[in-house]
Amino acid sequence: MTEQAVRWTAEQVLALAPDDASxxxxxxxxxxxxxxxxxDSASASVWGLCKGSGSTPYRTVVDLRGPAYTCSCPSRKFPCKHALGLLLLWAAEGFGEPGEAPDWAAGWLAERAAKAGRPAAAAGGPVDEEAARRRAERRAARISAGVGELEQRLEDVLRGGLAGQQQAGYAPWEETAARMVDAQAPGLAARVRELGTIPSCGPGWPARMLEEGALLHLLNRGWLGLAGLPEPLAATVRSRVGLAGTAAEGEVVRDRWLVLAQYDSVSPDGRLTTRRTWLRGLGSGRPALVLDFGPPGRPPGLAxxxxxxxEAQARFRPGSAGLRADLGERSAAAEPCDRVPAGVGTGAALEAYGAALREDPWLDSWPVVLGPVIPIPGESGWQLADAEGDCALPVALAGGGSRSGLWQLAALSGGGPVTVFGECGHRGFTPLTAWHPGCPEPVALG
Structure with a gap:
């Protein structure tokens, strides 16, 4: 049986679309x-010619190992509607026995294969270690100066009282964030922007602002006392401030990675779309978070x-609670999972989150597969209760989102146990994907 004997579902194809119009x-x-x-080919690619408005059909090719796409149409969306249509046709009917790609498809596929085979060569060239050291020292000095300004800003807010923050508005925080960008500390800038949005978040905002301000102060003190921290915690502080480790520093794990969830969020200023993709290694059991970013008007490229x-290499970045990873070379076509992922109880989920917080005090949540659990609606909030115990987790809606995903979960459950993947944090558990017992096809919630 060839790799292409297992095809994607239509739902999995449509999940790649950059927007509803596509x-x-x-x-x-x-x-x-x-x-x-x-x-299609046994090396995991599909191709076809699509009739368009002109006399020349569009040439469309999809490398399923990415997935990655190319099309001769003028669209700037990835994947374009032709790539989606080709994948839908392949998912529904297949293309018979695998064959050899025509020249117009083979050239692009060969170019991708060549690039995947020489990552080290692209990074070649002599490195001036002394110059790199001086640059690192200059940046560290800028960050320290920015941290000093930020500490003064937090002190002024506390001295003046939190009550005045609603009247002050977002502008002063945006100005402070811009100062952190000038100080080459993008991680601090992002946290400052989030802090500035809290006064407009509804009831209970003063307590939340105090919590987030305390965490920001803790991060500042961690940076200023970086030399005295254990190396794992120091790496976390550097990462949270915005000093990303180099790719060569990360641990590489090759595994078969199950895509557990994928969703987008938009920065407070609307300038950047962040796509979060959660993976779990089927062999290692290790979770991984892959981030991709899209500028204004254009979605992130990873779908x-x-x-x-x-099946792929994942290189984990230092100082990210062992979660943040970059996907590398992929050696086979993606295929549907044939089983429901194993879950844990609510108590074990809280223990996992607590252990992760010891490594990274600024961690918002930890990825967990719960199961079997039963969703319980309630006037004061939803809960996920262990099917075979008396423990339960409160449900938190991501970003104050709608309850449609919760009702999807209740409908899937029908009062019975389900397996749910989501993010377990200090505000509760945010469900993202669910499975009915015995059915390996997931349901994305929301």
């Missing part, structure tokens, strides 16, 4: 009438449908 347009191109010269398994 999803609808791609669905219209999912029929055989739009396509000719379609095919991995929930429920697929991809």
């Amino acid at each position: 999803r609808k347009a791609g669905a219209k191109l999912g029929g055989a009438g739009s396509w000719s010269h379609t095919g 991995l449908p929930v429920g697929l398994v991809l």
Whole structure:
């Protein structure tokens, strides 16, 4: 049986769409009438010619190991509607026996394969270690100066009282964030912007602002006392401030990675879209968080449908609670998972989050697969209760989102046990994906 004997589902294909318009347009191109010269290969790629408005059909190729796409159409969206339509047609009908790619597809596929085979060569060249050291020292000095300004800002807020923050508005915090950017501390800038949005978040905001301000103060003190910290904690402080470790410093893990969840969030100023993709190694059991970013008007490029398994290298970045990873070379086509992931009870989930906090006090949440659990609606809030015990976790909605995902979860459960993946944090458990017992096809919530 070849790799292409296992095809994706239509839902997994449509999850790749950058927006609703692309999803609808791609669905219209999912029929055989739009396509000719379609095919797939045992090396995990599909291709086809799509009839367009002109006399020349569009040439569309998808490398399933990314997935990655190329199309001769002028669209700037990735994947474009033609790539989505081709994948939908392949998912529904298949293309028969694997064959050899035509020249117009083979050239692009060969170029991708060549790039994947020489990552070290791209990073070659002599390194001036002394110059690098001086640059690092200059940046550290800028960050320390920025931290001093930020500490003064926090002190002024406390001296004046939190009550005045609603009247002061967001502008002073944006100015402080800009100062952190000038100090080359993007991590501090992001936390300052989040702090500035809290006074407009509704009831209970003063307590939350005090909590987040205390965590920011703790991070500042950690940076100023960096030399006296144990190296793992020092690496976490550097990462939280915005000094990312180099790729060469990270641990590399090769595994078959199950895509547990993927969702987007927008920065407070609306300038940046962050796509968070949660993975779990089927062999190692290790969780991994892959981040991708999109500038204004353009979604992030990485799209991995929930429920697929991809064989790949993951390089974990230092100082990220062992979570943040970059995906490297992928050696096989992604394919649907054939089983429901193993879950833990609510008590074990809290223990895992507590252990992670000891390594990274600024960690908002920890990825956990709960199961079997039963969703329990309530007037004062939802809970997820152990099916075989008396413990329960409160449910937290991400970013104050809607309850539609919770009702999806209740409908899937029908009062019975389910397996749920989500983020366990100090405000509760945010459910992202669920599985019905015995059914390996996931349901993305929300």
